[in-house]
Amino acid sequence: MKVLVIGGGAREHALCRSLSLDPDVTALHCAPGNAGIAEVAELHPVDQLDGAAVAALATELGADLVVVGPEAPLVAGVADAVRAAGIPAFGPSQEAAQLEGSKAFAKDVMAGAGVPTARSYVCTTPAEIDEALDAFGAPYVVKDDGLAAGKGVVVTEDVEQARAHALACERVVIEEYLDGPEVSLFAITDGTTVLPLKPAQDFKRALDGDEGPNTGGMGAYSPLPWADPKLVDEVLETVLQPTVDELRRRGTPFSGLLYAGLAITSRGVRVIEFNARFGDPETQVVLARLKTPLAGVLLNSANGTLDDQAPLSWSDDAAVTVVVASHNYPGTPRTGDPIEGLDEVAEKDAPHAYVLHAGTKRGEDGAVLSAGGRVLSVTATGSDLAQARERAYAAVGRIRLDGSQHRTDIARKAAEA
Ligand code: AMP
Ligand code: GLY
Numbered sequence: 001m002k003v004l005v006i007g008g009g010a011r012e013h014a015l016c017r018s019l020s021l022d023p024d025v026t027a028l029h030c031a032p033g034n035a036g037i038a039e040v041a042e043l044h045p046v047d048q049l050d051g052a053a054v055a056a057l058a059t060e061l062g063a064d065l066v067v068v069g070p071e072a073p074l075v076a077g078v079a080d081a082v083r084a085a086g087i088p089a090f091g092p093s094q095e096a097a098q099l100e101g102s103k104a105f106a107k108d109v110m111a112g113a114g115v116p117t118a119r120s121y122v123c124t125t126p127a128e129i130d131e132a133l134d135a136f137g138a139p140y141v142v143k144d145d146g147l148a149a150g151k152g153v154v155v156t157e158d159v160e161q162a163r164a165h166a167l168a169c170e171r172v173v174i175e176e177y178l179d180g181p182e183v184s185l186f187a188i189t190d191g192t193t194v195l196p197l198k199p200a201q202d203f204k205r206a207l208d209g210d211e212g213p214n215t216g217g218m219g220a221y222s223p224l225p226w227a228d229p230k231l232v233d234e235v236l237e238t239v240l241q242p243t244v245d246e247l248r249r250r251g252t253p254f255s256g257l258l259y260a261g262l263a264i265t266s267r268g269v270r271v272i273e274f275n276a277r278f279g280d281p282e283t284q285v286v287l288a289r290l291k292t293p294l295a296g297v298l299l300n301s302a303n304g305t306l307d308d309q310a311p312l313s314w315s316d317d318a319a320v321t322v323v324v325a326s327h328n329y330p331g332t333p334r335t336g337d338p339i340e341g342l343d344e345v346a347e348k349d350a351p352h353a354y355v356l357h358a359g360t361k362r363g364e365d366g367a368v369l370s371a372g373g374r375v376l377s378v379t380a381t382g383s384d385l386a387q388a389r390e391r392a393y394a395a396v397g398r399i400r401l402d403g404s405q406h407r408t409d410i411a412r413k414a415a416e417a
Contacts, residue, residue: 001295002027004058005041006048006078007069008034010323010358010377011280014287015067015294016041017356022293029061035368036357036376048073051081058087065090065299068256071277075101079256088302092276096247096254100276103145103173110271113246115239117271120175129166132174133159141178145171153214178263178270183224184282185232185260187240188297191253193306194240195297196232198289198314199224200282201414206330208409215330216374219410221320221385222285226417227264235260239271255301281321284356284379288319320388320411321379322396326359327403329373334403335359337370341398345378353380353395370401385415 001024005012013036019025020040031054033043046053049072058066066082068074068091077094091097098105104122109115118141121132133140140162144152154165155177166172182204186197200222206212228234239260247254259275278286287294291313300306326333345355356379359372378395382388389411396406 001025001064001299002029002062003065003067003295004029004031004061004063005067005069006031006054006073008032008037008048009070009280010356010374011278011283012069013037013356013358013377014284014379015069015278018287018290018294022295024293025295027061029063031057034357034371035360035362036355038362049076049078051076051078054078055081055085055087058082059085063087065295065302067091067298069277071097071100071275074256074276088299090298090302091256092254093252095252097276099247099254099258099274101146103143103273104171106274107173109243109246109250112250113242115242115271116268118175118178120173123166123172123174124170126167129163129172129174133162133166136174136176139177141175142166142169143173143175144169145173155214178265178272180263180265181226182272183227183231183262183264184220184279185235185240185262186278186282186286187236187258187260188301188306189240189244189255189258190301190304190306191244191248191255192304193309194236194244194258195306195309195312196236196240197286197312198222199227199232200279200285202279202282203407203410206405208407213330215325217279217281217323218325218407219320219322220281220285221318221388221411221414222282222289223318225385225414231269235262235269238269243274255304280358281323281377284321284377285319288379288381289315289317291315315381317381317383318385318388319379319381320385320392321356321377322392322406322410323358323374324376324378324396324399324401324404324406325374326370326372326401327405329405333359333373335370335372337402338363339368339370339375340400342368344398345395348398349380349391349395352382353378353391355379355395355399370404375401375404385411389415
């Protein structure tokens with residue numbers, strides 16, 4: 001099978017790594033990719049938001065499957081363009097991707113499906129904003145309605161900060177604060193059949209101890225030793241299947257990866273958000289544990305044949321990933337700095353620990369340079385979380401990137417539990 005992956009972050013590196021290990025994959029391509037993905041896939045400098053260009057590339061390559069990684073191309077309709085060219089695509093249509101692209105749309109679908117989530121108001125005027133902030137009280141949760149790469153959400157005790165963020169958004173969702181640990185649960189679906197993956201936990205805040213601003217994610221781990229073993233079944237029944245059924249009923253069937261961001265509150269599981277693609281950095285740890293070859297599963301989603309899929313097989317190993325981010329992330333990150341120590345990780349830590357590239361590129365002299373906010377996602381497996389953590393941080397310690405930052409407490413509490 002010839003596979004083309006669209007995107008160029010650590011999630012796409014993780015996808016490409018798994019696909020490169022799949023014996024059914026005979027050729028692997030990626031557009032645009034990054035310096036790390038270049039080691040396992042052939043890169044193509046195609047604009048990932050240009051559906052016609054992606055479809056043309058897939059046709060030229062004779063691709064049997066196109067996997068669309070990030071949300072921006074999905075919301076731009078890239079999966080539709082590929083399907084229109086007669087090539088199976090993993091990823092939802094532009095319309096179904098609104099589940100992530102518009103928080104207001106997601107709330108409407110959840111209401112229709114009877115899926116438990118935070119009570120919320122959609123506001124467009126200052127008066128509506130004040131009314132909603134008053135109605136819920138502190139802590140305030142204020143979300144930009146559109147796509148914001150995990151950075152459009154402000155959770156604060158400070159009403160002025162909440163109001164300022166709300167006023168800066170064109171359309172804003174203000175909602176009830178949900179207490180309790182967060183879980184990311186992914187499911188692969190073809191629009192009818194839903195196949196949940198293993199749960200993971202992400203660390204959204206920039207700094208240790210969950211301090212600092214929200215980011216796209218600073219690290220993740222799986223499994224979750226503290227979670228109820230029935231959690232996945234419960235979420236399948238109360239969240240994932242009803243949402244997929246509701247989207248099909250509305251005439252916008254959702255195929256691809258349905259990401260449920262959940263809060264485990266004292267009153268039960270609540271959906272914080274849906275995403276329409278694999279989460280980053282959770283994918284890095286979920287795929288590290290998946291033993292079933294990936295390409296066939298993704299193709300079954302694309303072809304609407306997931307009911308033929310054999311049950312997924314998982315490793316008992318634990319996995320931890322630690323994101324190394326640029327100076328000043330999640331603000332305007334500094335880029336263009338050389339990254340050293342990657343060879344040492346490959347020499348000393350493989351195969352248990354490895355580096356997945358996010359914002360990286362090759363400089364003219366061949367050196368690997370930082371090229372984005374999240375630069376690397378250092379991933380490791382072990383017989384338990386403590387060992388996976390140790391290996392991940394040992395590898396992080398070998399990497400030198402001027403001004404870089406990472407959290408030192410990824411999976412710490414869970415490993416000690
Ligand atoms: P979102 O982009 O909707 O996932 O929000 C980003 C992060 O903000 C989430 O992962 C949570 O940590 C936090 N958050 C979002 N909504 C809520 C809520 N209703 N209650 C508490 N925290 C929230
Ligand atoms: N890890 C959060 C996200 O992918 O949105």
